[in-house]
Amino acid sequence: MKFNPITNKLFSNDGGFIKKLHCPFKVEWETLNGNSENGNRSCGICDREIIDTNHLNDSEILSVIGDKPNACLKLNFNQINLEIVYRDVLEKK
Amino acid sequence: MFWRRSKNENGLRIIRTARTKSAINRAVRNGFSIIIKKVEPSPKINSKFSIIRNKVTGEIDVISDFRQSGNSEFQTVLDWTSYYPHHFKSPFAAYLIPSDIQIGERVYINDLIEDIVGGSWNQGDTYRLTGSEAVWDGTDLLIEFENPKGFTIVG
Numbered sequence: 001m002k003f004n005p006i007t008n009k010l011f012s013n014d015g016g017f018i019k020k021l022h023c024p025f026k027v028e029w030e031t032l033n034g035n036s037e038n039g040n041r042s043c044g045i046c047d048r049e050i051i052d053t054n055h056l057n058d059s060e061i062l063s064v065i066g067d068k069p070n071a072c073l074k075l076n077f078n079q080i081n082l083e084i085v086y087r088d089v090l091e092k093k
Numbered sequence: 094m095f096w097r098r099s100k101n102e103n104g105l106r107i108i109r110t111a112r113t114k115s116a117i118n119r120a121v122r123n124g125f126s127i128i129i130k131k132v133e134p135s136p137k138i139n140s141k142f143s144i145i146r147n148k149v150t151g152e153i154d155v156i157s158d159f160r161q162s163g164n165s166e167f168q169t170v171l172d173w174t175s176y177y178p179h180h181f182k183s184p185f186a187a188y189l190i191p192s193d194i195q196i197g198e199r200v201y202i203n204d205l206i207e208d209i210v211g212g213s214w215n216q217g218d219t220y221r222l223t224g225s226e227a228v229w230d231g232t233d234l235l236i237e238f239e240n241p242k243g244f245t246i247v248g
């Protein structure tokens with residue numbers, strides 16, 4: 001995955017747009033209640049599930065978003081499967 | 094910003110690092126044993142910069158914080174660019190191991206050869222850890238560092 005902290009847009013490694021990360025309530029991951037089975041957590045304000053992307057590959061994340069378009073994602077800038085970029089990625093045709 | 098500064102908080106014996114052939118050989122002559130390692134830049138460590146130019150004077154400025162951009166008196170001449178900010182004397186280095194070190198002894202390495210992320214902040218920059226505690230296992234130093242939380246974003 002590639003993430004642009006200027007636009008908050010998340011892309012797959014081949015340039016496919018996944019999602020723009022935005023939380024109007026500015027919740028913090030550490031304050032959320034967790035599901036110990038899959039590592040995901042729930043937002044007590046909007047009731048959405050927040051998917052921890054730390055151990056997911058691009059196709060798994062795309063599948064999750066496809067199944068649950070309203071799901072939120074959690075990214076940690078230190079996670080191994082994430083690259084920080086400073087311009088939006090163009091999809092390779 | 095999540096940044097854990099490298100400190101020898103427990104007052105442990107310090108393990109030195111030699112970064113040139115001559116320094117390593119000097120240590121060997123002085124009775125140290127050595128653990129030679131490659132100096133390998135990690136793609137997980139990066140800083141960013143952009144170059145802006147004053148529209149009136151023509152002078153440039155190098156900025157590293159998104160909040161420094163957007164000034165109407167300047168134009169961007171080089172957009173945000175990620176780079177590896179560290180440079181080392183040579184592509185190898187060595188930890189200098191004292192002759193009286195014991196297996197299981199906890200020490201402090203104050204000049205890490207390995208690239209380990211020490212912290213990050215919400216603009217994407219990640220920082221290299223400079224020192225860490227380690228344990229001598231008889232053949233190598235096992236670096237013991239709690240991975241920093243790093244900046245987390247939800248949305």
